[in-house]
Amino acid sequence: MRLMQNPRTDARPLYRERLAPSLRLLATVALAGPMVSLIFVPVGSTVALVIGGAVSAILVLGFIAMTPVVLVEGTVLRAGRAHIEAHHLGEPVALTGEEATHARGPGLPANGWHLIRGGIDGIVVVPNIDPDDPVETWTISSRTPDRLAAAIRAARP
Known part of the structure; x- marks a missing residue:
């Protein structure tokens, strides 16, 4: 018995594009992380760096994930x-x-x-x-x- 991997001829979209934000906008959004980390410097520099990095990563990934298709x-x-x-x-x-x-x-x-x-x-x-x-x-x-x-x-x- 032969199995076909993709029996439908129209299975793939004719066109698909994610309207992702520009690198300039992503870099601007990522700058929020260092600003947030300044708030946590009194707690500790390591904590501030971790929180700042996490905020930057979450914002950049959020902007990319929310882009329309x-x-x-x-x-x-x-x-x-x-x-x-x-x-x-x-x-x-x-x-x-x-x-x-x-x-x-x-x-x-x-x-x-x-x-x-x-x-x-x-x-x-x-x-x-x-x-x-x-x-x-x-x-x-x-x-x-x-x-x-x-x-x-x-x-x-």
């Missing part, structure tokens, strides 16, 4: 906590540079779903064509906006 799996787009069936989506537009800056700023629609992260230049704007949904567009940060746009196109019928 953008996922295109099957016919569903997930952006953080939100998800939408791909047949409700129009043609995605991948933007970088000045166009992405405009889309994140003055071009950002008020009644859209936004998953925007600082330090990530690329952005994908996808119109929502569902007439019953009040959300007009989905605006999603991505380090590889072309790949995300392609995955959304592939997920649509």
Whole structure:
């Protein structure tokens, strides 16, 4: 008897990206540890160092663990906590540079779903064509906006 390891052809997501914070932000967060350790110096320098190191590690790991994930799996787009069936989506537009800056700023629609992260230049704007949904567009940060746009196109019928 032959066993197949992965009988489903669509088992892997078309696209997956964790919008992790930049190294600069993680370094800034990690500086809270030395500040906390100063509070415990009167107790003892070893205790202060251990507590400061633990605070830094917990904060950095917490920031990484709480980062949103953008996922295109099957016919569903997930952006953080939100998800939408791909047949409700129009043609995605991948933007970088000045166009992405405009889309994140003055071009950002008020009644859209936004998953925007600082330090990530690329952005994908996808119109929502569902007439019953009040959300007009989905605006999603991505380090590889072309790949995300392609995955959304592939997920649509």
